[in-house]
Amino acid sequence: MTWARRNRPILFFIFLNMSILAGWRFFFRENTWVAGLGITILQTLALIFNFYYLYQASKKEVTRFKYFWRLLSVGTLIYLSGNITWLFPQIMSGQPVNSAIEFTLWLIAYVVYLAALIYRVWASDRASFKQYYHFNIAVFMVMLSSVIAYYLVDSAWDYTNNSIVMTLVTLAYPLINLSSFFMIAILYYLVQKNRENNKILFLIAGFSFTISADYVYTYLEMNGSYYPGSAPDYLWLFGLWLIGLSAYYVKKENEQQLFNISKPVKHADMMMPYIVTLILIGLVIDSYNWQLNALSLGALVIIVMIIGRQVYVLRQNDELIEEYSYLAHHDSLTGLKNRVSFKKELDAEMAVRKDNEIALLMIDLDRFKIVNDTLGHQVGDLLLKKIANRLLQIMEQGMQVFRLGGDEFAVIISRPKDDVCERIANKILLILQDPFSVDGHDITLTTSIGVSMYPENGKTYEELFRFADTAMYLxxxxGKNGFEFFNEQLNQIMSRRMTIENGLQNGLREGQFSLHYQPKVDLKTRQIIGMEALLRWNHPELGEISPVEFIPVAEETGHIIAIGEWVIREACRQNKRWQRKGLPFLPVAVNVSVKQFQNGKLLSYIKRVLHETGMESRYLELEVTESIMQDIHQSSPVLHDLREMKISISIDDFGTGYSSLHIIQKLPVDTIKLDKSFIAEMEEPSQLAFVKSLIALGESLDLAVVAEGVETESQVNKLLDSRCRIGQGYLFSRPVPVDAFEEMMKDTLINREIRKLGT
Incomplete structure (x- = not known):
């Protein structure tokens, strides 16, 4: 619905007033008393409308500007009192009657109006007030002062029979109005970048009309040519209604977007000095009764040409500014608005909506980095363009989509109703799941979305952004490919996550980490044949934190590099210590992150640790997950170098990730470890068959097979029947601290000696 249609009753009422004024003037043009009476009644109605809404605006406004609206309402009440004081004697006497009372009240009202404008300028934020505005205002005031001095001062001097006192009294209105115009000019520039400029520009326009009416009236009155219904009356009435509209929109500003008149004329602020110059030149020529000679005519033509050239330059500059502004506020790849626009729009929406809801959807593409790394950035860029187009297709009224950078997008929804957020989130998930055809590749993506709500979850840009981002990571x-709404429970979860994230670095420095060891057992003899070093963290505030919880955080933050290096060093140091004590020489397995391979320093670090601890490389085993195959070109050379050092390589959680038989055959892998989820469901015939196929696959590739998560004798029997010889799990031992595992190793050594004696 357009602004005009929404405000049709008010616009009709103003038009009706102006029409009645014109009709009244036409029918009663010969009767000065009746004509003046009708005009005053119409102005009085407008003043009543103004006072009511100005007073309501002063109650509605919660900022320091409420005093501005209060002063305006007081001034309007005084002005209304002056009208009523003038109106009743007219009605009672049946003829025009003027007294000093109403003129004094009107003068006081103008002084209060001026005080209100001065306060409004004083209370405004002047940070956006540009330096050249001072020049524009000065030029405007010089022109206005010159016009007043020429057209009014001389006339006032003659009008008051050369009396200085009477001349000053007569010019009191124009002088106060001149000051008001000065404040209006400043205020106009102050609201150029302000979201409330709609209502303030109505006010500025209203005062401009009423003050102009005063000047025209004074001039006509002094020259004896004023009559009721002439130009000043139309200007007064229209100006009064505009002032009332500004107050009316104070209470409407949260309900709908106002008619945007912030830039009624393009480059109005830049063109002001030139327009003023042309006006003053026209008046100067008029003062000479348009008697132009060749020189004055040439000067006039040159001035107009210079102004025309300046207008042309402004247009060119404007094109450049618009281009730069577009680049500054839009993503060059997708054409969507960028992060700069996102912050501005979100701040602006919160300023306008106040108590109404705004939804923020943070969108992140799952595993987009894999596309870039495997297919190249050119394909990745083309994919992002297609994603942006699909997002634009599902945007509805009141929604904006942005690209924040990389594979992150955002959607702002103004005043979302019912389940619109959930519906749009689902549409985004569905539309981005459809395969993309890019440069000969069919690419399938999933998306994770986080939603935060204003003002429920936060009242600042930073809070909404952080909470939506938090929900997205949840x-x-x-499991990705879904959406989450931010809530207080999630806030607690992410607060704990933040504590973990901040504590990771201190954990290493303050010795909060330790290693527990879990034995690998020969399923047939039940002898310990190896061990796995498992990281544990005893946080000073949170207590024991599961690796399942803190390892992913360490991966995301990059702390996994330093933590992983500490684990390798500590495992090698402890194993060598046990060997020096005469305990069995067992290989120790250490989990290694993909990020450690990507870091490029893993090989040299392991060499240094083995040299410093004195442990032989054949007693070190590195466990990697199947995700290492995502970047096989980088990891394969490192794995081969490790094999040459006689370090064993195991694939952990085999069968749950990115396994490729073709790649596994080419990698220097020694062992595959069956994930405990497979072992736990071996009672199911289909799952048992699957486990047997994995074990057979390992045998065919000449790989050792380790079953993780063994907890029952039944599982041991089934594994032995399936030709799996090595197990690891709670049936044999939980991961235990160093001292407890040392006792287990001593028992193993004793058992070996007993068996030797028996033979």
């Missing part, structure tokens, strides 16, 4: 943690 969606990722829950």
């Amino acid at each position: 969606a990722k943690d829950k």
